Structures are given as C-alpha cells and as structure tokens.
Amino acid sequence: MLTKSPATILLIDDHEPNLMALSAILSRDNVRILQAGSAREALELLLKHDIALAVIDVQMPIMDGFELAELMRGSRRTQHVPIIFLTAGPKDNLHRFRGYQAGAVDFLYKPIEPEVLRSKTGIFLDLYRQREDLTRQRDEFLTLAEEKARLLRERDEANQRLRESEMRFRTLSDSAPVIIWMHGPNGCEFVNHACLDFLGIDALDQIDILDWARHVHPDDRHHAADTYLQATSLRTRFEASFRCRRHDGSYRWIHSVGMPTLSSDGGLLGYIGASFDVTERKDAEQRLQRWSVDLEQAVSQKTEELLQSQDHLRALTTELNLTEQRERKRLAADLHDYLAQLLVVVRMKLQQAIPLVTGDRVSELLKDADQTLTQSLDYTRSLVAELTPPTLKEFGLLQALNWLAAQMQRHGLAVTVRQGPAPLALPEDQAVLLFQSVRELLFNVLKHAKATEACITLTVKDDDQLEVVVSDDGCGFVPASYHRCGTAPTRFGLFSIQERMAAMGGQLVIESVLGRGTRAILTTPNWSGRPGSEADDSPAQTGSETTPSRSDLIQIKRPPHQSSSTIGILLVDDHAMVRQGLRSMLEQYEDVAVVGDASNGREALELVERLRPAVVVMDINMPGVNGIDATADIKANHPEVTVIGLSVHNTAETRQAMLRAGATTLISKEAAVDELYAAIRQALADDGVRR
Numbered sequence: 001m002l003t004k005s006p007a008t009i010l011l012i013d014d015h016e017p018n019l020m021a022l023s024a025i026l027s028r029d030n031v032r033i034l035q036a037g038s039a040r041e042a043l044e045l046l047l048k049h050d051i052a053l054a055v056i057d058v059q060m061p062i063m064d065g066f067e068l069a070e071l072m073r074g075s076r077r078t079q080h081v082p083i084i085f086l087t088a089g090p091k092d093n094l095h096r097f098r099g100y101q102a103g104a105v106d107f108l109y110k111p112i113e114p115e116v117l118r119s120k121t122g123i124f125l126d127l128y129r130q131r132e133d134l135t136r137q138r139d140e141f142l143t144l145a146e147e148k149a150r151l152l153r154e155r156d157e158a159n160q161r162l163r164e165s166e167m168r169f170r171t172l173s174d175s176a177p178v179i180i181w182m183h184g185p186n187g188c189e190f191v192n193h194a195c196l197d198f199l200g201i202d203a204l205d206q207i208d209i210l211d212w213a214r215h216v217h218p219d220d221r222h223h224a225a226d227t228y229l230q231a232t233s234l235r236t237r238f239e240a241s242f243r244c245r246r247h248d249g250s251y252r253w254i255h256s257v258g259m260p261t262l263s264s265d266g267g268l269l270g271y272i273g274a275s276f277d278v279t280e281r282k283d284a285e286q287r288l289q290r291w292s293v294d295l296e297q298a299v300s301q302k303t304e305e306l307l308q309s310q311d312h313l314r315a316l317t318t319e320l321n322l323t324e325q326r327e328r329k330r331l332a333a334d335l336h337d338y339l340a341q342l343l344v345v346v347r348m349k350l351q352q353a354i355p356l357v358t359g360d361r362v363s364e365l366l367k368d369a370d371q372t373l374t375q376s377l378d379y380t381r382s383l384v385a386e387l388t389p390p391t392l393k394e395f396g397l398l399q400a401l402n403w404l405a406a407q408m409q410r411h412g413l414a415v416t417v418r419q420g421p422a423p424l425a426l427p428e429d430q431a432v433l434l435f436q437s438v439r440e441l442l443f444n445v446l447k448h449a450k451a452t453e454a455c456i457t458l459t460v461k462d463d464d465q466l467e468v469v470v471s472d473d474g475c476g477f478v479p480a481s482y483h484r485c486g487t488a489p490t491r492f493g494l495f496s497i498q499e500r501m502a503a504m505g506g507q508l509v510i511e512s513v514l515g516r517g518t519r520a521i522l523t524t525p526n527w528s529g530r531p532g533s534e535a536d537d538s539p540a541q542t543g544s545e546t547t548p549s550r551s552d553l554i555q556i557k558r559p560p561h562q563s564s565s566t567i568g569i570l571l572v573d574d575h576a577m578v579r580q581g582l583r584s585m586l587e588q589y590e591d592v593a594v595v596g597d598a599s600n601g602r603e604a605l606e607l608v609e610r611l612r613p614a615v616v617v618m619d620i621n622m623p624g625v626n627g628i629d630a631t632a633d634i635k636a637n638h639p640e641v642t643v644i645g646l647s648v649h650n651t652a653e654t655r656q657a658m659l660r661a662g663a664t665t666l667i668s669k670e671a672a673v674d675e676l677y678a679a680i681r682q683a684l685a686d687d688g689v690r691r
Contacts, residue, residue: 006031008032008034010046012057039063040062046078052128058099069104085106095107178275181258182270183270238260238271238273241254341648343373347370397431404435405417405456411446413452413454417455430504438522450475465525470522472518475514476518506525566592567684569595570594570604572599578669579599586677602624617646618643628657631663644663645667665679
C-alpha cells in the first residue's frame with residue numbers, strides 16, 4: 001500500500017511566538033506545518049502548496065485575516081480551503097459574523113485551548129484525507145476503465161490487422177511478378193497466380209496433386225531434391241538454382257529460396273518461399289564475360305584520368321588541412337579572447353568577495369566555486385592548446401615542437417628536439433602542416449611502437465630542403481609487410497601525411513627495422529627567406545568584433561587627492577571587463593591609484609608618454625601591438641617604468657619573451673587577485689635596488 005502524502009496546515013500570524021505555539025499544538029505524524037508571518041507571505045505559500053487547512057490570525061498589519069480570506073475565496077485554487085480564524089479581540093457577534101461571511105468554518109478566541117484546536121483541526125484533516133481518497137479512487141477507476149477500453153480496442157484492432165494482413169498477403173502474392181509458394185508436411189499448400197501461369201494450371205484446387213520434381217530438368221532434378229531434403233532435415237534456409245519447364249515446353253533457369261516455418265513447440269510446419277526467373281541473369285553473365293576485355297580497357301583509361309587528377313586532389317587535401325587548422329585557430333582565439341577572460345573576471349570578483357563573507361558555510365561554498373572556476377580555466381587553456389598551440393603562432397615551429405615534446409612527456413614518451421645550425425623562419429601554412437604531421441607521428445609512436453623515447457631533428461640540407469626526422473626506439477616493423485607492431489604508411493593517418501608532403505613538393509619516407517625502432521623522414525622545400533614567404537604574424541581578428549573608438553579604448557581617471565607616495569598604475573588589456581575587475585581590485589589599496597587604462601599596445605604607448613605611471617600592468621595577447629612589443633617600446637623610451645605582464649597562458653616561452661622585452665615578472669590573470677599587488681610592491685622594490 002502506498003504511503004499517503006502528509007496533509008499541510010498553513011499557520012498565519014504576525015507574531016513569531018504565536019506561530020511557534022500553534023506549531024507545537026498541531027504537530028503530529030503525517031502533518032506538515034507551514035508558517036507565514038504576513039498575508040502576502042501566506043498568499044505566496046498558497047500558490048505553491050496544496051493546503052488542507054488555514055489557521056489565520058484576524059489582527060495583522062497591512063492586510064488583516066478577513067481580507068486574506070476574501071482573496072482566498074476569490075481564487076479557484078484556494079476557494080475550498082477551510083479557514084479557522086483566531087483572535088484576541090472582544091467576543092462580539094459582529095466579528096464572528098464577519099469571519100463567517102469571509103468564508104471561515106470556525107472562529108476561536110485566544111487564549112486557545114489546545115485540545116479544542118487539535119480536535120477541530122483533526123476533523124478538517126480527516127475530511128481532507130477522505131476527499132483525497134475519493135479523488136484517488138475516482139482516478140484509479142477512470143484509469144482501469146480506460147485501460148480496459150484500450151485493451152478491447154487493441155484486441156479488435158489486432159483481429160482487424162490479422163484479417164487485413166491475410167488479405168494483403170494474398171493480394172500481394174497474386175500481384176507479385178515472382179513465384180510464391182508454401183509447402184507443408186503433405187506437399188504444396190499454396191501457390192500464387194504467377195506460379196499457375198508459369199506451369200499452365202488454371203484452377204487452385206489442383207495444388208494438392210502438383211509434383212514439382214516432374215517439372216524440373218532431368219539433369220537438375222537430383223540436385224534440387226537433395227538440397228531441399230537436406231534443408232528440411234536441418235530446418236535451415238533452402239536455396240537452389242535449377243532449370244524448370246514452362247507450360248510452353250521451354251526450360252527457364254529458376255532460383256528458389258525458402259525459409260522454414262516452425263510451430264510454438266519447435267516442430268517443422270513447412271516452408272514458405274519465392275522462386276525467381278533468372279534466365280536473363282544467366283545470359284547477362286555470359287555477356288559480362290565477353291565484355292571483360294572492353295571493361296579492362298575502360299578501366300585503364302579511367303585510371304589514367306585519375307592519375308591526371310591526383311595533383312588536383314592533393315591540393316584540395318592540403319587546403320582542407322589548412323582550413324581545419326584555420327578553424328581550430330579561430331575557435332582557440334574565441335575561447336581565449338572571450339571565455340577565458342570572462343572566467344578570469346568572475347574569479348577576480350569571487351576572490352574579492354570571499355574575505356567579505358561571514359559564515360563558514362557560505363565561505364566554503366565560495367571557495368568551492370573558486371576551485372571550480374580554476375578547473376574551468378585549466379580546461380579552457382588545455383582545450384585552446386589542443387586546438388592550436390599558441391606557441392606555434394607566437395614563436396614559430398621550433399618552440400612549438402618543444403612545447404609538443406613537453407606535452408608528450410605527460411603521456412609517458414620522452415621526446416628530444418634537435419635543430420641544425422640554420423635558423424628557421426617558415427611561412428605559417430608550412431609550419432602548421434609540419435607541426436600537425438609531427439604530432440600525428442608522435443602519437444603513432446605512443447600508440448603502436450611500444451617506445452619510451454623519441455627524437456625530433458630539424459635540418460636544412462645543402463639543396464635547400466628542410467628535413468624533419470621523427471625517430472623512436474620502439475619495436476619497429478618490416479616495411480615490406482607493414483606488421484601491426486609498427487606504424488604502417490598504409491594507414492589513413494600516414495597516408496594523409498604523405499599527401500601533405502607531396503602537396504608541398506616534399507615526401508614522407510619510413511625506415512624501420514624489426515626490433516630496432518623507426519625513422520619517419522619528412523622532406524619539404526625550405527620556403528623560409530624566399531620572396532613572398534613571410535608568415536603572417538598579424539594577430540587573429542574575429543569577424544564579429546568591430547574596432548572600438550578612441551574614446552572607448554582610453555579611460556583616464558585621476559585620483560582627486562593623490563599623494564607623492566601613491567603608486568600610479570596603467571592597466572592595459574583588450575577586454576573592458578578584465579580592466580574593470582583589475583581596477584576594482586587595486587583600488588582597495590590606499591597606496592595604489594589607477595591613473596588610466598588602454599585596450600591595446602599602441603594606446604598604452606600614448607598613455608605612458610602622457611601619464612608617466614610608475615607601473616604598467618600589461619596583457620600579452622592584444623590586437624594591433626601586442627603586450628610583448630609594447631613592453632619593449634616602453635622600456636626603450638621610459639626605462640624607469642615598471643612593467644608587469646598578465647596572461648591567461650602563462651607558459652615558459654611567453655614568460656621568457658616578456659622578460660626579454662623588459663618586464664619585471666609575468667603572472668597569470670587567474671592569480672592576479674592573490675599576487676598582483678604583492679608583485680607590484682616587489683617589482684618596485686627590485687627596480688629601486690637596481691637603480
């Protein structure tokens with residue numbers, strides 16, 4: 001038996017002690033007590049819960065109990081809720097009459113006798129439960145009635161479908177252009193009109209005397225009979241081809257297929273099947289043999305045409321790879337320039353809010369949220385790196401391969417990168433294709449070669465060819481047979497690499513010895529330094545953003561009372577929300593004043609010239625002039641200005657580039673709340689010591 005849901009009593013009184021007393025009196029098993037300190041709060045509870053009884057204090061501020069009762073009676077949801085009025089006023093008939101007129105079922109005066117109140121509420125709760133039981137029984141009865149009607153309809157529909165199915169089967173079989181037959185234990189039980197026409201039989205009552213064997217060609221009769229008997233003994237599919245005599249005396253090739261029909265206990269009831277006239281197919285097979293020579297000639301011609309189009313397809317394949325990398329680059333830019341910055345701003349706000357919150361539980365929840373944001377930032381950074389490593393665009397192929405080697409170390413493969421004496425300055429497209437190819441080769445080594453170490457070697461040959469060799473100490477394979485142990489070029493991944501190299505005028509060569517490792521040699525023309533081959537170093541622009549006006553890029557805010565000991569700071573970031581978050585964080589310190597902010601490196605150079613701040617907090621990735629170049633220009637013109645770098649991607653390459661440009665340090669944006677102020681003080685102290 002299902003447990004009944006508890007009945008709900010709503011207590012309404014503007015005095016908390018009265019509510020506590022009423023709750024203590026009316027508390028019992030299977031009863032839920034809701035409390036409201038005002039009529040407005042009571043109306044909100046009435047809209048959310050099904051109330052069995054409402055106990056209302058008459059005298060309440062703003063809206064008294066009578067007015068609340070009138071509102072309840074005006075709503076379809078609450079018009080049938082029983083109401084008991086409580087009052088500490090005088091016992092006069094006028095109040096009592098007004099209470100009953102407002103819809104009350106009882107009117108009690110304070111002080112309340114607990115037993116009387118319990119008795120009266122018990123009556124209304126019993127009535128409520130009886131009404132709920134009646135409603136439930138009515139619903140169950142309607143459900144049973146509907147279920148019975150549905151079953152009756154389904155039975156009638158099933159019978160109707162069965163009759164229609166039999167009719168459709170006969171109609172379909174008679175209209176089918178193939179022979180359809182049914183065999184039972186005593187012989188043939190049914191054939192369609194196509195069979196009667198083929199054999200020249202006019203009446204269906206002649207089915208029982210049909211003897212299929214006498215219509216089969218004598219040379220095929222024994223084979224057809226043995227095939228059928230073997231299928232019936234094993235209760236399996238019957239299939240045979242034989243020649244059968246038509247009513248005009250000619251023999252036609254017939255292909256017959258049948259499936260066994262079984263009873264509920266597994267007994268064989270017979271076979272149902274279809275027979276197809278395949279004489280034309282037999283003739284077609286002979287014609288195909290005659291056409292084989294012509295077909296071989298046509299194939300040779302088409303092969304030559306395909307070879308001629310191979311270069312075009314290879315170019316399309318390369319363009320497809322480049323398009324994929326451009327889309328990866330666009331997605332990575334969107335994630336870095338928008339999602340990651342938003343997460344950083346939220347974490348800044350959260351870090352500022354945590355010290356202001358009182359209460360261990362709330363503080364713990366905020367810290368959990370901060371940890372979740374940190375994990376989200378880590379995941380976003382890893383996702384951006386997976387889409388396209390920032391190092392590849394900012395520092396070129398060699399640094400990108402060093403980054404890739406560090407990533408493979410996490411997967412358990414130690415990778416060493418070596419470069420020849422000639423410098424590399426490859427076009428972006430060539431660098432992207434080479435990086436993608438090397439990454440796929442390393443993952444093949446990790447998955448199939450059973451290797452622990454690998455090496456990437458970059459060399460510019462005397463014939464101006466760039467050679468990239470990926471070698472490992474794995475199990476190797478036999479190149480002639482491409483054993484599964486090694487990485488075979490016949491797989492799609494290495495085939496794709498071969499096509500990329502060929503499209504760039506190069507090639508992929510695999511050298512491997514079983515048990516001695518594998519060398520994958522990528523050779524391509526060295527396009528660095530050639531006319532028109534410079535890589536596009538301009539920052540990626542998203543098509544949905546427009547260039548902000550100068551008034552939006554620069555916001556100068558001078559403190560009204562800035563002392564000489566105050567540290568003037570210039571904030572440089574292309575995201576206004578990040579600048580706002582940094583400003584609100586730094587303005588908490590009395591010895592710090594944000595004198596202005598800019599949205600790119602060019603604006604930062606102008607503001608440093610005008611404002612002469614003590615410290616510039618510089619983002620790295622910005623449109624136009626990035627943070628690294630802007631830092632170098634600032635330190636060249638104003639060496640006394642301290643620059644502190646900020647970046648979502650705080651990689652070793654980025655840190656080194658920023659330090660070489662003249663920055664004092666580089667911190668991640670997510671750690672700015674905890675570290676930025678201390679970094680500013682430490683940087684000023686270090687610069688003072690050096691000066």
